Amino acid sequence: MSTTTASNQSFFKLFIALVGSIALVASGILVAQISHAPLAHAAQCKGRWNNLTWKDGPSINNGVFTSRNGFAIATFDWEADANAQKGDTIELELPQQLTTAEQAPFNLYDEANGNVIVARGSWSGKKLTITVSEFADQKFNVRGKAEVALKWDHSKITPSVGFDGDLQFTGCNSNGTLKGKIGPLGPGGSTHDNQKVGTYSGWNQDAQGYVTQWSIGVSAVDTNNQPISVTDTAPDGWKFICDGTKNGGYSPVAVQTFVNRQPVVHQVMTSDGNVQAGTYYNVTGVAHEALPQGHGFYFHCTPEKITVNFNYGIHPSVGPIIQVKAVSPQRPTPGSVITNTAEIGGKPYVGQVFIPRQGGSGTGETGGFTVKKLVQGVSTEKEFNFHYECHPKAGSTPAAKTGDVKVKHNQVVHVGDLDKGLTCTITETDASVDGLNPTTRWTVDGMPTESVSIETRHKHESAIDVVAVNRFAPPVTPPVTPSAIPSATPPAPEPKVGGFKVKKEITGNAAEKFTNHTFTFTYTCGDKTGELTITGAGEAQGPQDIPVGTICTISEKEVAVSEGINWVHTIAPSASVTISETDPQSVTVTNTFTKAEPKTGTFKVKKEITGNASADFSNRVFTFDYTCGDKTGELTITGAGEAQGPQDIPVGTQCTIVERPVTDLNAHAWTATYQPTDGITITEGQQPTLTVTNTFTKPEPKTGNFTVKKELTGNAAENFNNHTFTFTYTCGAQTGELKITGAGEIPGPGNIPAGTECTVVEKQITVPAGVTWTHNINPTQPVTIRENETALVKVTNTFTTTPPAPGSSDNGRWWIFLISIPLLGGLISPLLPLLSSTPTPTQNVLAETPQAHSQHTQPQKGLPKTPQPAPHTQPKKGLANTGANTSIILFWALISMLLGLTFITTRKKKQH
Missing domain, CATH: 2.60.40 (Immunoglobulin-like)
Known part of the structure; x- marks a missing residue:
């Protein structure tokens, strides 16, 4: 079954793998169940692959794949058989420890024309099949490069051991080995740090989109048994899955905890040590498992945001894992990075998912034929015209092509740019010289023929295909009469013999590569055949006992040349010589080896920065990795600007440029978009530009x-x-x-x-x-x-x-005044009768005073305790006694009022 199907069928199994790795302070592990398809029989393969290697990247350490949950890019060369046709395949089988990180099919485009598909790659389990297109029907030497994204298949690795060793790749009579190493998978504990990790799953049929899975590890170490909340907002262009029908009927979200090193799903251990279930809100369509209802946590799920509240805290001995899935209807750009930030207890934790990249390129070559002209019997500088018509043979798809070429005596002309699968007929339109018409003899590959019909050939095959020999007859000699014949027959003369030699010349800008090469020639002289060899430029002597008049045909065997070098050979004055009794006939075989200077170009990377936090990154140095065929390197741009790529990239090369992730975000969110989205192709005379836009946003302050x-x-x-x-x-x-x-x-x-x-x-x-x-x-x-x-x-x-405190200046005067009133009364009262102008009756003053104040003073010594009444006397004329008492009372009342008013007035002034 596919990776997507396995993920949908057992979300519980997915949790066990992902959570176990987080417990080891790693990331969540995606268990991808991939069926192991059997190898195709070698006879079905129409090609081979080689040069398997890891491509340098963040998952590769000194040539070893070491990332536990990331992916690595494996690259290799592939080549189709010479007789491969549309639909033929080449296969590569992964080792059991690995699986593909991206199941989607991909195309391999022509290096010279990025719109032409050379082959297609597709996955079935762990088997990659490269199927050639009709391109193989049209071109020679079809070949290319491919790269695929691979990750660990944790279901095939012993968890307690991990893996350290060789990874064996097989298929189509080819094999290769890469190095890999990861430690034990866990679980190794129940706690972990706060963190967020993600894994890209690719296309999911149930979700009808491309899925990433996020794991949020929550640590309880610093929570002090207090409630804690976790929130996560879906990245731009993505939606969280809350509907179980989009996850095979299983819950697309979950909280899981390791208790006693065993996974417990949909439960959490609260701060009091009790394992309790939680409650999910807005999670629907779950048919294949029961979601509990409890108070251990409250999980709110919406497509835009998830919130998990642990209202009763988390026990410090365990840490829960929150699992969510997000889906996007658009396939993420291969090689891009998805960044997402979760908040745990109000603090941000950034997770990233790297989108795997796979693809490659292909190429092929055109063929053609050569025409050589030989003129015998006359000497001429005329250019002879040859017409050719090429049509696709049955079952082939190349386009028909016709044309004309002009060839002089002893000249070879090559007709190229003809696709594979064409059958060409060649005719000479005017062979006359000075009114004389020759007889024409044709040879194809040294074999005589009445007419010419050949198939196009690859340029590395025998170059001289067609030779047209025009023989102009000498003047007719009169016949000899019988009378002239001698009567006696002379003895037969000794047969005359001769020979030939071959001279080798090497030219061209790649000639130095063949100075020590041994060239082989074959000759046919009547019934005599053989071979000659020459090392480098030199000569070789043929046999010298060939009867005079014998025609010898000399040909050179094909020279194997490396990729990028063209080989053309000519034989002068002709590939056929007639043995004479004079000096040995000599033919010169010239090989021209040329290496075409490749047309090159370059590219440019343009950096743009947007978002409400763009100013914070205006002076940051951004780094880009580029891959153009076998050329790799890096470019840097400070802030918004441009960078120039290398100048010597062959035209037609497809370049992939990827920006390295920005990690020092400081709670900012970062996204990267590429335009164009599918890379760039180097073109002659132009400078394609890749625009990389970074959007930096910072959340509104809380x-x-x-x-x-x-x-x-x-x-x-x-x-x-x-x-x-x-x-x-x-x-x-x-x-x-x-x-x-x-x-x-x-x-x-x-x-x-x-x-x-x-x-x-x-x-x-x-x-x-x-x-x-x-x-x-x-x-x-x-x-x-x-x-x-x-x-x-x-x-x-x-x-x-508060009342004035005792001892203040006002209080002293107040109490002095109160105490002074009775004292003053006692002193002044006896004096008042003396001050009066009206005589008063004689009376006993000492006897009255004690009576008036008997309640306020003690009895005086020597006086009787009870006052004695005065002797009754006849009053004298004047005021009565009663009138005198009233005056005294009024006098004291007046004095008291004056003093009171004075005191009150003084108090009020002091208060204000």
Whole structure:
């Protein structure tokens, strides 16, 4: 079954692999169940592959694949058989420890024309099949390069051991070995750090999109048994899966915990040590498992955001793993990076998923034929015209082609740019010279023929295909009459013999590569045949006992040349010589070896930066890795700018440029887009440009506020209801003032970053004498601002009045006055009768005084305890006794009022 199907069928198994790796401070492991398809029989293969190697990247360490959950790029060369046709295949089988990171099929495009598909790659389990297109029917020497993204198949690796060794690749009579090494898979523990990791799964039929799986590890070490919340927002272009019908009927989300090193799904151990189930909200379509209802956690799922609340904390001995899946309808750009940030307890944790890249290229070559002209019997510089018509043979697809070529005596002309699978007929249109018509003899590959019909050949095959020999007859000699014949027959003369030699010449800009090469020639002289060899440029002597008049045909065997070198040979004056009795006939075989200077070009990378945090990265150095055929390297750009690629990239090469991930985000979000999205192809005279746009965004700051509440208490509080109280505040670098009149509330400035500590201070106020002022601020300063919360700062003022303390100046005078009144009365009363102008009756003063103050003074010594009445006497003329008493009372009342008013007036002035 496919990777996608296995993932859908057992989400529980997926959790076990992913969570176990996080427990070892690694990343979640995706268990991909891939069926092991049998190797195709070698007879079915129409080609081979070789040069298997790891491509340098973040998963490769000194040529060894070491990334536990990442993927690595393997590259290799492939070549189709010479007789391969459309639909023929080449296969590569992965080792059991590996599987493909991307199941999607891919195309291998022509290096010279990026719109032409040379072959197609497809996966079936662990078998990669490269199927050649009709390109193989049209071109010679079809071959190319391929690269595939591979990852570990953890189901084929012993968890407690891991893997360290050779990875064996097989298929189509080919084999290769790569190195790989990973440690034990775990589980190795129950706790882990806060972290987020992701894995790309590729196309998912149920989800109808491309799926990434994210694992969020939550640590309880620093939570102090307090509630903790986890939130995650889907990356741009992606949606979280909350519907189980898009995950094979299983829950697309889950919380899992390792308890006693065993996985427990949909449960968590709370801070009190109890294992409790949680509750999922908005998770639908789950048919193949039961979702519990509990209070261990609350999982809210929406396509845009997931939130998991652990309201009862997490036990520090275990750490839960939150598993979610996200889907995108658009296939991510191969080689790109998806970045996602989860918040655990309000702190950001960034996870990245690298999108695997696979593809490659192909190429092929055209063929043709050669025409050589020989003229015998006359000498001429005429150019002879040959017409050719080429049509596809049955079952072939190349386009028909016709043309004309002109050839002089002893000249060879090559007709090229003809596709494979064409049958060409060649005719000579005008062979006459000075009115004479020759007889024409044709040979194809040294064999005589009446007409010419040949198939196009590869340029590395025998180059001289067609030879047209025009023989012009000499003048006719009169016949000899019988009378002239001698009567006697002379003895037969000894047969005359001769020979030939072959001279070798080497030319061309690649001639130096063949100076020590041994060239082989074959000759046919009547019934005599043989071979000659020449090393480098030189000569070889043929047999010298060939009867005069014999025609010898000399040909050169094909010379094997390396890729990129063209070989053309000519034989002068002709490949056929007639043996004479004079000097040995000589033929010169010239080989021309040329290596075409490749046409080259370059490319440019343009960097653009957008987003609300773009200014934070305007001076950052960005690094790009490029691969152009077998040429690799890196470019750097500071901020928004441009970088020039190398100048010597062959035209037609497809280049892949990938930006290295930006890791120092400091809680920013980062995305990278490429235009064009499918790489660039080097073209002659142009400079293709790849524009890489980075979008940096920072989340809106989390803010809060505070409120100052004023309360007035005490027996003098009402005197301050209209008083304006002033407060100063300091929140980080932000300062200001707030004012409240009487009792009331006033909010702070607002939008204060969460976590900021604010200090509120009330300014001192002045109160009247006799009033006491105290104030109290609750809570104790400073206060910490919380996200989306308003902290309350309560300021209470107490105003009280108290009686004057003993010993003050006013109190002294008051009590002196009160004490002095009876004393003054006792002193002044006896004097009043003396001051009166009206005579008063004689009376016993000493006897009256004690009577009047009997309740306020002790009896005087020598006086009777009970006053004795005065002797009754006849009153004299004048005021009665009663009138004198009334005057005294009025006098003292007046004195008392004056003194009281004076005292009260003095007190009021002092108070104000």
